[in-house]
Amino acid sequence: MLSKRSATVQDAGSVVNIGFDKCVANPYDAESNPNGIINAGTAENTISYDIVAEKLFTVEQPSKNDIDVLKYQDFTGLSAFKNTLCSFLTKHAKAHDQLDPDKLFVVNGCGSCITALSIVLSDPGDAWLLATPCYPAIKEDVGKIPLTEIVHVDLCSQTSGENGKPFQLTVDKLEDALEQATQKGINVRGLILINPHNPLGDIYSKELLMDCLHFAKRYQLHVIVDEIYMFSVFDDDAEFTSVLSLEDLPDPDRTHFAWSFSKDFSMSGIRCGVIYTWNTDVASALAGVAYWFAIPTAMQVTLNSMLCDEEWVAQTYLQTNRKRLRDAHEVMSKGLTKLGIPHLVRSAGLYIWADFRKLVSPLTFEAEMEVFYELIDAGVYITPGQGFYCKEPGWFRIVFALPRDIQDQVLHRIGTYFEMRRKR
Structure with missing residues (x-):
């Protein structure tokens, strides 16, 4: 049936x-x-x-006179909320340039960020490189609706080299995985990077991040950088580099950012994620599928009020x-x-x-x-x-x-x- x-x-x-x-x-x-x-x-x-919880119960909520929250709105996100998100990410992710609200999209969770990007960047049967061990639901994010696959870049606990560490990602491992997939006739469309990493807790150095982006450019691969834990870096001495902060992106047209409130703001149940892309064609395509990934207008109003309190x-x-x-x-x-x-x-x-x-x-x-x-x-x-x-x-x-x-x-x-x- x-x-x-x-x-x-x-x-x-x-x-x-x-x-x-x-x-x-x-x-x-x-x-x-x-x-x-x-x-x-x-x-x-x-x-x-x-x-x-204390903040959400005290921020400004839609009033009984705010009838607009009951109407259809821009499915890519409320204009005011997108502007606030751009300011927030520009400041706290140390973005190199002020983010453009027309290239930012509000979706229902970070998993939906990956799904939406997979839909517009790849075709059924294509594949994405992903270092493993990894957050397992990404397989479902790219598989269930976009109908694409994951090519594992297997990392191991054994260390190599003077500065080696367990489960270390390297460009050589990406090269090997891509070559093996190509030999099997698999069309690898892109690379997904989780930074900071789940489940390892690793923070990719700026050098490694740039090396991965240059690798992707060599093979004309899209890169989705999932930074869902970017504000959960808790060691004061740790240096985190957001892809938003890079001055010279090797291939901005094929580089895309994802984040959500789920982990960093203790809001897994709120289901609010953010996509940012530098590619205007990708932005246009994302606008075309935004209807299926939108979140309630009232929730955007509440989150906007929360983020506008910069001191909090x-x-x-x-x-x-x-x-x-x-x-x-x-x-x-x-x-x-x-x-x-x-x-x-x-x-x-x-x-x-x-x-x-x-x-x-x-x-x-x-x-x-x-x-x-x-x-x-x-x-x-x-x-x-x-x-x-x-x-x-x-x-x-x-x-x-x-x-x-x-x-x-x-x-x-x-x-x-x-x-x-x-x-x-």
Whole structure:
């Protein structure tokens, strides 16, 4: 009874969804359900909800006389909101030039940014290069509606060279992946960069970012730079370079920016993302599909009022959130170290990439799933590496952007499980 297309859009039951569903079915609550499952697998910033909630309830809301919010508006975004977003990103992303509202698009979430760009930049059957391990839903973002594929650029934990680090992206790895895909007859249309990276927490240096952009120019590839964690860089000494800030983009007509409020402003449920493109033809094409990606006018009015309070954005929210993330990361990192669990210590994101390989025996993806399910039975959901297309079994992503008492419970439950596992 269903169309052939329906098979491509139905949920395949990934480990990410399995863990989330189990948390929803049996959520932890210190008082009402202390034996429930703690969600340390979904990348949500829960430690700054209070700041955002207080602001959203006090900013200017559409009034009963503001009838315009009930009418059709520009599906690319309200003019006032787009102007505010351009000012906000120009300032806080340190954009080289003042952003142009005609090249900025408001869509319903960062996933929709990737989908909309994939629709206008690629054809069904085309492919995108993506370094893995990676945020897994991008496969769905480019696959379910645009009907394109992902070509994995597999990164590994082994280091090479004097300054090498685990899971390091290099242009040589991009070259190899592109060559292999081409030999298989795959038409690679572009490259997707996630910076800061999910799940690694890496921040790409300006040099690496430029190298990747020059690589893309050589092969006439589009580049989508997903900077959804750009304001979740919590180490004061870390240097983040937004693609918006680059003075000499190698190929501006094929370079596109994506961001949303979901992570950096603790608003996953608000569903508001932003696309910026330097290409006027791409901008025209995005305007043609904007109808399907629009967000409610009233929500744009509310978010616009929030961003217009520049003192609150800079001094109250971003500054406080950065400190809270830094403190929470330190708690989780020290806790994992005390438990003897190796992990990458990075400066951005809401999560830690942890090495559970000594616990996964034999070192297979099947055994990794066994550990995943046993941890859920122990009352904590963390995401196994295979959920991020990691080529090496035994790695897990642990979200640390949790209240301190929840973090303590996560560490306690993982520690108890480790001890039980060691005694087998």
